[in-house]
Amino acid sequence: MNWxxxxxxxxxxxVRAFRTVLQSLVSPVITTSLYFVVFGGAIGSRIEQVEGVSYASFIVPGLIMLTVxxxxxxxxxxxxxxxxxIGSIYELLSAPVSFLEIVIGFVSAAATKSFLIGIVIFITAHAFVDIEVAHPILMVVILIVTCLVFSLFGFIVGIWARNFEQLQLVPLLIITPLVFLGGSFYSISMLPPVWQTVTLFNPVVYLVSTYRWTFFGYADVNLALSASMIVLFxxxxxxxxxxxxxxxxxxxx
Amino acid sequence: MNEHDPILTVDRLNKTYDSGHTALSDVSLTIERGEILALLGPNGAGKTTLISTICGLVRPTSGRVSVGGYDIVDDYRKARSLIGLVPQEITLEPFEKVWDTVRFSRGLFGKRANDAHIERLLKALTLWDKRDAAVMELSGGMKRRVLIAKALAHEPRVLFLDEPTAGVDVELRKEMWAVVAQLRADGVTIILTTHYIEEAEAIADRVGIISGGKILLVEEKGALMKRLGQRQVRIHLAEPVERVPDVLSNHGLERAEDGRSLIYTTLEGGPPLAGLFADLAGAGIVVADVDTRRRSLEDIFVELVHNGNGDAA
Incomplete structure (x- = not known):
């Protein structure tokens, strides 16, 4: 292995990520604050509790997942x-590195940046709601796993994309809808039975459900099934x- | 592998793209250590495909390539660690600093950080003052030198320069030639592609001519010029002549249309002209002036590519 x-x-x-550190970190903080104001404050004030948790607290794991x-x-x-x-890919392809080494380098960097953003959002959430994390170590582990898994997926998108339009296509048209429909802002038990079944085809449901369990000890989907689906992905x-x-x-x- | 073995061996290399276009056809080539080989060819001849295949950017359809005795497929790590590549296009991240991008290249090739080496490189390429500048702040010539610095960051033994002076001005071209000469003095083997004949004439030890994906010829530059180079001597006469006098027939002279000059053609290194001028004087012909034209590498190149079989007249 060429470490x-x-x-x-x-x-x-x-280094490239930190050149735009304000844009990378400040932007998610502002967005998350807006979500808290709209969903937690305006809408949440009309919803009493979800599965025994205040609505404002309930959406924290989903919000972190959405951004991460x-x-x-x-x-x-x-x-x-x-x-x-820009063409500088020639250097990677002509270097004595294997595909695995290239993947580890790029994916771990992307995952690190996402993880830092996730932590920043978690800290921001504390400014709006009281959060107690039931399984703090697993909360961090699941966050890292999520960052790695979706960075792997992003790497595939980056190789596949031929232009900037295609690059934006997957995050905008696939990831965002999947996250919104993956139980980020609601419990899937609140859906009609048919839609509960349809939702199970959305891989994000398993991540959000598992992540919410690390916070509140409550999961929409069986944990073993969620873990299996993540490994499969x-x-x-x-x-x-x-x-x-x-x-x-x-x-x- | 001993030090007398070739540094690069290309054996019956073929490349046909998915489109059906054959870019390389049965190419075989041997490069000795420490030499400078200039690969000449028109656009689309296969020069870049050949270099890209050796460097791992293009997958060969068939054939074998070894660098320093290591196969580029089976032993790709060792083979590639010996190679540095300077691409034709300027492909640098515009916001990155010069120092960072060169340092990155070294790490990518699995070499430990060596700031002293990078400092030496940047100084040699007159980039030291710009080490903290972003790439986008540099001139075109400086960007090309950054590409060379990146290619040399891991101390390769073979350097590929793909059209290093394409589209650059004369001053910068000569500056690049000086860089190449210094690298050669440092023991780096250099293979450069170009379609500037004067570049090959100025810096190469051997010249390879490629056209239509085939190597037409690879020969030591001096020997090539001697074998195929011609010298044409135009002898301007004080008085026009009606025909070439019989006593001069053994010199193969041609009479110009106006009869005011005679044309003598010989190979490079041919017989001295003293005999010819003595015979001219003996025939009573008064010479007014003489001018000489040598057949350039460009003439040879055009003829070889035109014939397409490696045979020049």
């Missing part, structure tokens, strides 16, 4: 797309990336 190359990629990506998922996909996709776009992403590098899909001619 020095992995570190070089990771460091390079983090979107940021993970966007960061990782942009990380690999940008060198493709990781395996699928790794398989696609392996195939992309093996065939040189949109990288090598």
């Amino acid at each position: 020095l190359a992995i570190w070089a990629i990771y460091r390079h990506e983090m 998922l979107t940021q993970s996909v966007t960061n990782a996709a942009f990380g690999i797309f940008f060198p493709k776009f 990781v395996a699928l992403c790794l398989g696609v990336i392996w195939w992309m590098f093996r065939t040189g899909y949109r990288l090598r001619t």
Whole structure:
């Protein structure tokens, strides 16, 4: 394993992220505050409790997931797309590094940035509501896993995208709707039975449900099923990336 | 692998793209350590595909390539660690600092940070004063030098320069030639593609000519000029002649249309002209002036590419 190359990629990506640190961190804080004002204050004041938790507190895990998922996909996709776009990808492809090393470098950098954003949102949430975390270690672990899984997915998007429009397509048209429909702002038990079944085809449901469990000890979906679905999604992403590098899909001619 | 073995061996390399276009056809090539090879060819000849295949950017359809004795597929880590590539286009992140981008290149090739080496490189390429500048603040020439610094950051033994002086002014071109000469003095083997004939004439040890995906010829530059180079001597006469006198027939002279000059053609390194001028004087012909034109590498190149078979007249 070429650890020095992995570190070089990771460091390079983090330096790039910190060049726009205000935009990266301040923007999510403002957005999250607005969500609290609208959902927690305006709408939440008319909803008493969800599964024994105040509505304002109930939406915290979903809000963190909403931002972390979107940021993970966007960061990782942009990380690999940008060198493709400007042509500097030649350096990665001609270096003595394996596909796994490239993936580890880019994905871990994107995941680190998303994780930091998740923590910032968690701290911001404390300014609006009292939150007690039932399983703090698992809360952090699930957050890291989520950052990694969706950064892997974002990496695939970045290789697939041929232009900036395609790059934005997946976060805007797939990730955001999936997160909104994945129980971020409601418990899926509040849906009619048919929609509860349909919702189970949304992979984000399992992440939000598991993450909410680490906060309140309550989950919409069985934890073992959620863990299985997350592992399946990781395996699928790794398989696609392996195939992309093996065939040189949109990288090598 | 000993030090006398070639640094690069290309054996029957073929590349056909998915579109059906054959970019390389049965290319074989051997590069010795420490030499400068200039690959000449018109646009679309296959120069960039050849370099890209050796460097791992393009997958070969068939054939083998080894660098320093290491196969570029089976032993890609060792093979690639010996190679530095300077691409044709300026492909740098505009917001990145010069120092950071060069340092990144070294790390990417698995080498530990060596600030002293990077400092030496930047000083040698007159970039030291710009080490903290963002790439977008640099001139075109400086950006090209940054690309060279990146390619040399991991101390490669073979450097590929893909059209290093395409679209740059004469001053910068000569500056780049000086950089190449210094690298060669440092023991780096250099393969450069170009369609500037004067570039090959100025800096290469050997010249390869590629056209239509085929290597037409690879030869030491001096030997090539000697074998295929011609010298044409135009002898301007004080008085016009009706025809070439019989006593001069063994020199193969041609009479110009107006009869005011005679044309003598010989290969580079041909017989001295003293005999010819003695015979001219003996024939009573008074020479007014003489001018000489050498057949350039460009003439040879155009003829080879036109014939397409490696044979020049």
